[in-house]
Amino acid sequence: MHNDRIEPAIEMIDLCKSFGTFQAVDHLSLTVQRGEIFGLLGPNGSGKTTTINMISGLSVPTSGEVRVFSYDVRHDVRKIHRLLGAVPQETALYEELTAWANMDFHADIFGIPRKEKRERITRMLKLVQLEDRKDSRVGTFSGGMKRRLALGRALLHDPQLIYLDEPTLGVDVQARRAIWDYILLQREQGKTVLITTNYLEEAQILCDRLAIIDRGKLVAVDTPTHLKQIYGGSVIELETIGQSTASDQLRAIDGVEEVQQDGNHLTITTQGVSGIVPQVIAIIAQKDELRDISVREPNLDEIFLRLTGTALRD
Numbered sequence: 001m002h003n004d005r006i007e008p009a010i011e012m013i014d015l016c017k018s019f020g021t022f023q024a025v026d027h028l029s030l031t032v033q034r035g036e037i038f039g040l041l042g043p044n045g046s047g048k049t050t051t052i053n054m055i056s057g058l059s060v061p062t063s064g065e066v067r068v069f070s071y072d073v074r075h076d077v078r079k080i081h082r083l084l085g086a087v088p089q090e091t092a093l094y095e096e097l098t099a100w101a102n103m104d105f106h107a108d109i110f111g112i113p114r115k116e117k118r119e120r121i122t123r124m125l126k127l128v129q130l131e132d133r134k135d136s137r138v139g140t141f142s143g144g145m146k147r148r149l150a151l152g153r154a155l156l157h158d159p160q161l162i163y164l165d166e167p168t169l170g171v172d173v174q175a176r177r178a179i180w181d182y183i184l185l186q187r188e189q190g191k192t193v194l195i196t197t198n199y200l201e202e203a204q205i206l207c208d209r210l211a212i213i214d215r216g217k218l219v220a221v222d223t224p225t226h227l228k229q230i231y232g233g234s235v236i237e238l239e240t241i242g243q244s245t246a247s248d249q250l251r252a253i254d255g256v257e258e259v260q261q262d263g264n265h266l267t268i269t270t271q272g273v274s275g276i277v278p279q280v281i282a283i284i285a286q287k288d289e290l291r292d293i294s295v296r297e298p299n300l301d302e303i304f305l306r307l308t309g310t311a312l313r314d
């Protein structure tokens with residue numbers, strides 16, 4: 001029977017995971033479309049790894065459903081493994097073995113034919129720029145090199161869906177850039193990518209859509225741009241000559257959420273900016289002398305704080 005509906009890459013329906021009485025994932029429903037880079041954004045302990053482990057079958061849901069390319073993770077976990085390339089949070093590489101041997105071992109697990117194996121390993125090592133280190137033991141690699149090798153290994157069997165759990169945690173800036181480039185390349189090739197992160201810059205640069213999760217619960221899901229438009233308002237930054245005395249009056253303006261003062265610098269968070277700027281200028285003109293004023297969109301950190309009441313990183 002022909003079905004015109006394109007199945008999503010991942011469907012989570014009312015997914016729950018409890019450890020004893022503690023609910024790590026709490027009725028999570030999400031759909032990841034084919035060909036997108038989807039981000040799970042949340043602070044440490046919010047349930048990102050637990051969620052991803054249920055997608056790969058590593059962790060059994062307490063209730064709810066997970067489907068990967070319409071396969072049910074409870075019944076078809078082997079089929080799902082063929083379609084899935086995993087870069088787990090704890091990079092599980094054999095430190096005593098060389099980069100090549102790690103790749104070779106993985107290729108055998110995935111049943112990559114002997115004829116293709118050498119060519120594919122070479123191609124992946126080239127992609128992650130470790131070709132010249134192929135005969136070095138992984139134990140001698142930096143954190144960034146290990147992450148890159150883990151990524152190259154995950155791509156070895158040409159998976160349709162790649163998940164990366166905190167791909168750049170503890171990785172230096174240069175390696176981070178490189179990893180971002182490999183991830184973006186996957187999307188160009190039509191692959192679906194799911195990443196977890198608590199780096200806002202990473203979420204902003206990579207993700208087509210983001211799910212914000214907090215304490216195992218979905219708080220919001222949308223494109224980064226929409227999240228800013230929907231939950232954002234605007235932020236007015238202003239500088240006065242000398243300490244401002246106007247913050248209480250500014251706080252009383254309709255639509256102003258918060259006024260933070262740091263010496264002669266004020267940060268005014270608003271729900272929406274129409275009509276607020278002139279009022280701010282009028283008040284400041286009465287009380288202080290204005291040196292500079294600017295209006296910007298909120299960053300994801302400010303949105304996260306607004307939605308959850310907690311900061312993303314401490």
Ligand SMILES: Nc1ncnc2c1ncn2[C@@H]1O[C@H](COP(=O)(O)OP(=O)(O)O)[C@@H](O)[C@H]1O
Nearest residue numbers: 019022024042043044045046047048049050051
């Ligand atoms: N095997 C486990 N047993 C008990 N608690 C766990 C287990 N795995 C995770 N947790 C708890 O579940 C919560 C979510 O963890 P995790 O999914 O690792 O969060 P994240 O990846 O977002 O940092 C944390 O409070 C963690 O301590």
Ligand SMILES: [Mg+2]
Nearest residue numbers: 048049050089
């Ligand atoms: Mg985690």
